[in-house]
Amino acid sequence: SKTTGQYHSLKGTAVETIGDLTGAQSWRQSGRDEHAQGEAEYDAAQAKNYVEGAADRLAGKKDAVVGAITGDRQQEASGNVRHDKGQAQQELNKPAA
Numbered sequence: 001s002k003t004t005g006q007y008h009s010l011k012g013t014a015v016e017t018i019g020d021l022t023g024a025q026s027w028r029q030s031g032r033d034e035h036a037q038g039e040a041e042y043d044a045a046q047a048k049n050y051v052e053g054a055a056d057r058l059a060g061k062k063d064a065v066v067g068a069i070t071g072d073r074q075q076e077a078s079g080n081v082r083h084d085k086g087q088a089q090q091e092l093n094k095p096a097a
Helices: 002-022 025-070 073-092
Strands: none
Touching: 002 025, 025 073
16 A cells, blocks of 8 residues: 555665664665665555546546436436546546656
8 A cells, every 4th residue: 555655665764774874784775675665565556546546537437428418417426426536536646757
C-alpha cells in the first residue's frame, strides 16, 4: 500500500542516516535497501490506484451515457458519481512528472 511504502521509505532513510552518522556501512546499506523497497511499493500502489480510477471513470461514463439514452436518470446519476470518483482517484494518484 502507499502508506506501508511511505513508512518503509522513511524508516530506510532514518536507518541510512544513522549509518552515515556512526560510520556503520551495514546500517547505511540496509537503510538504502529499505528506502528503495518502500519507494517501489509506494509507486506500485500509486499505479494500481491510478488504473482503478481510470476503470471507474470509463465504467461510470458508460453507465451515464446508457442511462441518458434510455431515460434511466438513476443509472445516469450513479454513472456520473462513479465517473467523478474515478477522476478524483486518478488525480490523487497521478504519477510525479
